Amino acid sequence: MKTFILQPLTTATLVLILTTPISGLVLNGYDFNLKWQPPLLLALTAFFLHLGLMILNRRTTQKKSASSQKTSHHPAWPRLATILLPLLGLILPFLLGKYWLTIAILALIYILLGLGLNIVVGLAGMLDLGFVAFYAVGAYGFALGQEYLGLSFWAAIPLGAVLAATFGVILGFPVLRMHGDYLAIVTLGFGEIIRLVLNNWITFTGGPNGVRVDFPTLFGLEFSRHAKQGGTPLHEFLGIDYSSNHRYLFLYLTLFLVVLATIFLITRLKRMPLGRAWEALREDETACRSLGINHVTVKLSAFALGAMTGGIGGVFFAVSQGFVNPTSFTFHESALILAIVVLGGLGSIPGVISAAIIVTVLPELLRDFSDYRILIFGLAMVGMMIWRPQGLVRTTRPVFQGL
Amino acid sequence: MGERTSLAQPLLALQEVSSHYGPVRALDRISLTVNAGEIVTLIGANGAGKSTLLMTLFGNPRASHGQILFAGQDITHLPTHRISPLGLALVPEGRRIFPGMTVLENIALGHTALGNHRQGPSLDFLYTHFPILKERQRQKAGTLSGGEQQMLAIARALMSQPRLLLLDEPSLGLAPMMIRKIFALIRSLVQSGIQSGVQPETAVFLVEQNAHQALQIADRGYVLVNGTIRLTGTGHDLLNNPEVKHAYLGTLV
Ligand SMILES: Nc1ncnc2c1ncn2[C@@H]1O[C@H](COP(=O)(O)OP(=O)(O)OP(=O)(O)O)[C@@H](O)[C@H]1O
Ligand SMILES: [Mg+2]
Numbered sequence: 282m283k284t285f286i287l288q289p290l291t292t293a294t295l296v297l298i299l300t301t302p303i304s305g306l307v308l309n310g311y312d313f314n315l316k317w318q319p320p321l322l323l324a325l326t327a328f329f330l331h332l333g334l335m336i337l338n339r340r341t342t343q344k345k346s347a348s349s350q351k352t353s354h355h356p357a358w359p360r361l362a363t364i365l366l367p368l369l370g371l372i373l374p375f376l377l378g379k380y381w382l383t384i385a386i387l388a389l390i391y392i393l394l395g396l397g398l399n400i401v402v403g404l405a406g407m408l409d410l411g412f413v414a415f416y417a418v419g420a421y422g423f424a425l426g427q428e429y430l431g432l433s434f435w436a437a438i439p440l441g442a443v444l445a446a447t448f449g450v451i452l453g454f455p456v457l458r459m460h461g462d463y464l465a466i467v468t469l470g471f472g473e474i475i476r477l478v479l480n481n482w483i484t485f486t487g488g489p490n491g492v493r494v495d496f497p498t499l500f501g502l503e504f505s506r507h508a509k510q511g512g513t514p515l516h517e518f519l520g521i522d523y524s525s526n527h528r529y530l531f532l533y534l535t536l537f538l539v540v541l542a543t544i545f546l547i548t549r550l551k552r553m554p555l556g557r558a559w560e561a562l563r564e565d566e567t568a569c570r571s572l573g574i575n576h577v578t579v580k581l582s583a584f585a586l587g588a589m590t591g592g593i594g595g596v597f598f599a600v601s602q603g604f605v606n607p608t609s610f611t612f613h614e615s616a617l618i619l620a621i622v623v624l625g626g627l628g629s630i631p632g633v634i635s636a637a638i639i640v641t642v643l644p645e646l647l648r649d650f651s652d653y654r655i656l657i658f659g660l661a662m663v664g665m666m667i668w669r670p671q672g673l674v675r676t677t678r679p680v681f682q683g684l
Numbered sequence: 685m686g687e688r689t690s691l692a693q694p695l696l697a698l699q700e701v702s703s704h705y706g707p708v709r710a711l712d713r714i715s716l717t718v719n720a721g722e723i724v725t726l727i728g729a730n731g732a733g734k735s736t737l738l739m740t741l742f743g744n745p746r747a748s749h750g751q752i753l754f755a756g757q758d759i760t761h762l763p764t765h766r767i768s769p770l771g772l773a774l775v776p777e778g779r780r781i782f783p784g785m786t787v788l789e790n791i792a793l794g795h796t797a798l799g800n801h802r803q804g805p806s807l808d809f810l811y812t813h814f815p816i817l818k819e820r821q822r823q824k825a826g827t828l829s830g831g832e833q834q835m836l837a838i839a840r841a842l843m844s845q846p847r848l849l850l851l852d853e854p855s856l857g858l859a860p861m862m863i864r865k866i867f868a869l870i871r872s873l874v875q876s877g878i879q880s881g882v883q884p885e886t887a888v889f890l891v892e893q894n895a896h897q898a899l900q901i902a903d904r905g906y907v908l909v910n911g912t913i914r915l916t917g918t919g920h921d922l923l924n925n926p927e928v929k930h931a932y933l934g935t936l937v
Contacts, residue, residue, distance in 0.1 A: 561782050561793050568780040571742050572793060573768035573844065 289331035292673065297324040299661055300647075323646070330638070334631035334674050336362040367541060374533040382529040386601050388641040389536045390594050395621040395633040396543050397590030402619065403628035404556065405583035406563025407456075408465040411472025412618050414452070415445040415588040417610035419595020421479060424492040424605045434497030437596050438539070445592020446585040448475075453584035457577060460566075472615055480607040491606025494599045496528055504528035529601075536597050543590055544630060550586075559583050560628075620658070624665055626672020635673050693756055695720045695848055695887050696741075696772075701750035703740045710736040712911045713750065718848060720885040723874055725898040725919065727891075727932055728908030734891045735777045737908070738852050742767050742774065755847070773846035777853055777891075779837040783826025787817055790825045790836055794843030810839050813869060831862040838869070848887045849873075855894045863897060871901050895932035899923045907932075 301320040374382055398412045419441040426432030426440065452471050456464050479486045486492065496504055502515040504527055515527060550556040558579045561569050570576055599605045621640055625632030644654050665672070694717035703711045710733045718724045728734050740747050743764045752760045759767055768774070773794070781790050791810065811818040814835045820828060825836055834854055841849060851870070855863040874888055892898035899905050902919035907928060915925065922928050 557785070557789055557793060560785060560789075564782040564784055565780050567744070568776060568782070569793075570744070570764040571768060571774045571776065572840070573765050574793075575763075575765040 285332070285335060288335065289328045291668070292331045293324040293328035295664065295668065296327040297321070299657070299664070300324070300643075319646075327639075330635055331673070333362055333366055334635055337366060337631050370537055371534070374530050374537075379526050379529060382526065382533060383601070384641060384645050386529065386533050386536060386597075388638050389533065389540050390598050390601070391618070391621060391637040391641050392540055392634050393536075393543060393594040393597070394591055394618045395625065395637045396540075396547060396630065397587045397594065398618050399587075399622050399625075399628065399630070399633050400547065400559070400590070401583050401587035402622050403633075404551070404563065405559040405580065407580065407583065408461065408468070409587070410465045410469035410612070410615055410619065411452075411475075412468075412587070412591055413610045413612070413615040414472040414475040415448060415591035416595040416598065416614065416618075417475050417479060417607075418445045418448050418588075419592030420599040420605045420609070421486065421492070421595070422592065423596045423599045424494045425486065427494060428492055434596070434600060438593060441592045441596040442589045443592075445595065446589040448592075449584040449586075449588025450581050452588075453581045457580055469612065469615075472610075472612060476607050476610050479610070487606075489606060489608070491604055494603050494605060496603065497600060499531060504531065532597070532601055539593060539597070543593075544634075547630060555579070555582060620662065624662070624673060626674050629672060629674045632672045632674035639673075694718060694753075695722075695755055696889070697753040698737075699751045699753070701737075701740060701747045701752060703736060703745045704748050705736075705745060710745075710911055711740060711747075714908075714911075714913055715750075716906055716913065716916075718887050718889050720847070720887055721874065722903045723870070723888045723890060723901055725890040725892055725902035725905045726908055727893070727895040727898060727905060727922075727928075729931070730893075732908045733911040734908055735852055736911075738774060738776075738850050738889075738891060741772065741850070768844060768846075771845075771847035772850060773841035773844045773848070774850045775834075775837045775841045775852060775854060777856070779830075779833045781825045781828075781833050781836050781840065783824065785825060786822055787825050787828070787836055788821040790840050791817070791821075791843055794840035810842065813873075814839050831858050831866075834858065834862075834866065838866070842873075846886065848889060850889045850891075852891045853893060854890070855892060855897070863894065867897055867901050895928065896923070899928075 297320055300323050374385060377385060394412070394416060397415070398409065401407050401409045401412070422441045422444045423432065423434070423437035426437060432440065452468065456467050459467060480488055482488070483490075498504070499515065502513055504515055514523070558569070558574050559582075561572075561574065562576060562579050566576055569579075598609070602609075617640065621636040622633060624640070625634070625636035640658075644651070647654065647657070650657070696718040698714050698716050700713045700715055701711060702709060702713055714737060716724075716726075726734055726737065736745070739745065741752060741759075743759075743762060747760050750760075751758060754767075754770055754772060757770065759770065762770075782793065785793075791807070816832055817836060817839055820832065825833065828836060834856075838849075838851070838854065854866050854870075858866065870888055870890065874886055890898055890902065899919040899922050905917065905919050905922045906913050907915040907922065915922065915927065917925065
């Protein structure tokens with residue numbers, strides 16, 4: 282019970298210390314005033330976020346004990362959180378303006394990317410510095426598929442996933458025998474190769490000019506003010522006023538469902554033999570092989586599933602931007618996704634989610650200080666490594682039920 | 685399945701097996717056998733090649749010469765992960781449990797290793813032999829004491845219901861009392877094999893430095909010196925062999 286207050290409190294204090302100088306100090310000529318509201322608000326949000334996630338995290342650990350032995354730890358709490366948090370996520374977009382809506386979409390995309398990389402780095406323990414490659418494959422797969430083959434958004438989600446997974450396996454094969462530093466360098470190279478090909482294969486990809494992406498339709502209904510090709514715009518069909526928010530709402534909700542499905546899937550996988558084999562491989566490959574675990578399939582499946590999630594993220598990115606070009610897929614992006622996984626706590630799903638939100642939302646709150654963004658980010662990372670090396674949300678072992 | 689291991693056919697047979705680490709030869713034409721239901725021990729000094737022998741069974745390093753037969757099947761060139769599902773389980777030197785995973789998960793990994801659909805012994809069976817593991821089942825395996833980790837490694841190996849249990853220095857770093865406990869356990873596992881959840885006629889191949897105790901529980905023994913088999917005989921014979929006494933038991937024993 283004590284940790285339930287203490288841990289979020291630490292997070293809140295950390296946030297307070299980090300954000301007070303940047304969001305609280307208001308320049309006034311050559312003078313400055315100290316405003317307490319913004320940093321306190323941030324700290325409070327962090328506190329409740331952390332608390333919520335911890336409760337969520339506990340639920341998985343408690344499931345078993347609830348069935349075998351009656352525990353006195355408020356079993357109603359965690360269940361409430363798993364219902365309330367997704368519900369909150371569903372209501373949230375209706376309360377947001379267009380600007381924050383686009384940021385929320387970005388946050389969801391980063392959650393997806395973080396979840397994908399978390400499989401490879403957090404669970405299977407393979408340091409991948411080129412994860413952005415799969416993100417690019419998904420985004421370009423959709424953009425080019427639409428351009429050349431008239432691929433629709435709905436078809437692009439599974440196809441982008443499959444395409445990215447294929448690339449995951451292609452990368453996986455040559456690096457099967459590599460560990461640590463060597464693996465990191467090769468994956469880094471792979472990420473750059475993809476970007477450079479996209480940049481230089483001008484006749485096919487349009488090179489630095491990128492590719493335009495049309496906004497999808499929902500059951501043939503368009504999200505534009507006036508129908509383009511004889512279709513019906515959504516707002517006319519529903520008999521409501523046109524709002525440019527609709528398309529973002531639609532995107533948010535679709536993405537939200539995809540993220541929920543992904544979380545569900547990964548939570549499941551973690552408890553299945555495959556998920557446990559990933560973690561065992563991370564801990565001791567030789568022991569795994571002597572136990573009869575096929576390290577080839579286990580590693581490739583981690584690469585493929587991670588890449589798949591990244592690919593789906595890419596498809597959504599392409600749609601949300603309406604345009605893709607190679608500058609969105611630099612190493613910086615890979616580093617950011619990796620930072621999300623590490624900040625969140627390797628292997629922890631709630632951790633990845635909170636880190637992704639922090640990493641996307643905080644820079645927006647700190648727009649005025651964009652020059653120092655990387656500096657702050659670096660400081661936050663250093664601070665984390667000192668005070669919370671296990672990440673924002675500590676990984677709890679999913680309880681294993683029966684043999 | 686039991687049909688194939690007739691009396692004439694040993695469960696495990698190494699025929700002139702050599703293996704190398706690069707240019708260095710670690711094993712030189714080793715021939716040995718283990719029969720079903722037997723406890724066979726291999727003793728030898730540091731660097732004699734004992735661990736190498738066990739690892740060679742699993743194809744890591746791969747035998748550079750000779751043949752390894754398990755229940756009549758040639759496993760010399762089988763991929764590592766295909767070997768344990770045949771019925772071999774290794775308790776490696778230094779335990780090599782998965783420290784970040786819970787005790788229960790470690791045990792489960794011995795059984796649910798992909799592609800291994802053998803029915804393992806029940807958890808109850810394991811817990812009667814290793815009560816401490818039951819107490820610690822939710823704990824991360826890395827937080828167990830050395831002896832507890834050793835028991836976990838053995839329990840994990842038993843989960844695959846092996847026909848041959850390979851143990852690499854289970855007494856390493858353990859208190860004398862713990863060693864006695866583990867050795868008693870090994871013996872009882874073989875004896876109770878028939879009525880317990882363990883595969884009937886389970887054989888144990890025990891690699892040890894602790895020659896005295898190992899030879900006492902063993903039916904037969906081999907002495908490995910510099911990658912070759914120097915001596916072989918029943919446990920009792922080897923215990924009384926002057927050369928063994930001098931080199932491994934200390935002349936005063
Ligand atoms: N991976 C390796 N690469 C190169 N040489 C190795 C390797 N592993 C072992 N050796 C060498 O092979 C020889 C046999 O080693 P092995 O580990 O089999 O000895 P051991 O009999 O198990 O000794 P101990 O009782 O100390 O465990 C040693 O000379 C060792 O240096
Ligand atoms: Mg050894």
